[in-house]
Amino acid sequence: MSTKKPVFLVTGSDLAPQALALLGDYEVVYAGRTPSEDDVVALCRQHDPVAIIVRYSKVGAAAMDAAPSLKVISKHGSGTDTIDKAAAAARGIQVVAAVGANAAAVAEHALALLLACAKSVVALDARMHAGHWDKATHKSVELEGRTIGLVGLGAIGLRFARMADAMGMRVLGFDPYAKDLPAYVQSVSLDTLWREADAISLHCPLTADNARLLNAETLAQCKRGVIVVNTARGGLIDEPALLAAVQSGQVAIAGLDSFAVEPMTAGHPFQAEPRITLSPHIGGVTADAYVKMGVAAARNALAVLHG
Known part of the structure; x- marks a missing residue:
């Protein structure tokens, strides 16, 4: 035997x-x-x-x-x-x-990307290392009182929502499967979320139904100057549409941890865009x-x- x-x-x-x-x-x-x-x-x-x-x-x-x-x-x-x-x-x-x-790890990373975007952490760091002092000319975005729109309210999305609420943000969420949401999360339609959010963070799984959920049409529905964060799956975003929206100012800045094709190869258009903060899908890697x-x-x- x-x-x-x-x-x-x-x-x-x-x-x-x-x-x-x-x-x-x-x-x-x-x-x-x-x-x-x-x-x-x-x-x-x-x-x-x-x-x-x-x-x-x-x-x-x-x-x-x-x-x-x-x-x-x-x-x-x-x-x-x-x-x-x-x-x-x-x-x-x-x-x-x-x-x-990995809910705590990913939610924390999403918050880190949101803060990096709102506070221009990467750009200011580069300027400081180059010898500049932009105190008189730079103004960051204050998140207190702003509206965050969360697509996906599972373990990660809800943990992120709790942190955003603690910072004094208004929290909108879309998730057709979520039940018994905490009082600080307002369940809304996607149309409402696009229209009212100052920042959008993706926390949903990638399916055939939501591939390229953020695309030219949906990004055009958002507030001008919206912040976009994605620690979920790269396929949720139409990458050329997001790049165009950043370059036009429709999206002020984006923080991305996942991409349509991984690993990202040299020459990807995002690499040349300073208003897109990148990390190599390590949100859950602690x-x-x-x-x-x-x-x-x-x-x-x-x-x-x-x-």
Whole structure:
């Protein structure tokens, strides 16, 4: 009788030790720092995992077909748009996510981007390092009394809403699935949110229905000089439309942590636009969130396997 342990495939190069401690009955195989879809398929074919913990790359039907023992695909995070959920459902494979595990980290990063935009942190830093002193000429945006519009009121959106409310901001939110909202969040339609928000922050999953939610038409409905923050998914924004809106002044400044194609390659138009503050999709990447997401991903997968 074979004593070989069943395999967990991790589409990344590591997993928190606290998560690994939960997987002692399994062999853990890593796909590397930047695995391609083909790499994942090849590893599925080689190891026939019972579970995949998804950190990077996409997991589609080809990977699932290459792993006949596969029972569960567990996201190391909350967004499952990189997993072909329809293909998984058709094959009886459960898809689970570590919902809320990185909520504090992402909400804090969204707030950091909002503040960086409103207070011109990046531009002023560059000016100071170049020897300038702009005290007599610069004026930042005061957020107290301004309106923030949140698209998505899940764990991250609601945590961000609480911080915005604490700063004295009026909080508008759109989420057709949210219930029992706190009193400081006013549920509105998207049309109202576009029209009334001084700043917009995206916190919803990417779906076929909301791809390019922020586009030329919706950006034109916003207040002139609106601030845009996105720590969710890059596909929620029509990137050429946002760039045009920034260049025209319709959008005063944007803070972005996610992009339509990742990693961003050299020569992307955003890189030459100083009114767009960029970070490399690290909103949920903290030492604490790394542990929380790893443990949740492992526990979620084990819950399915031990069903």
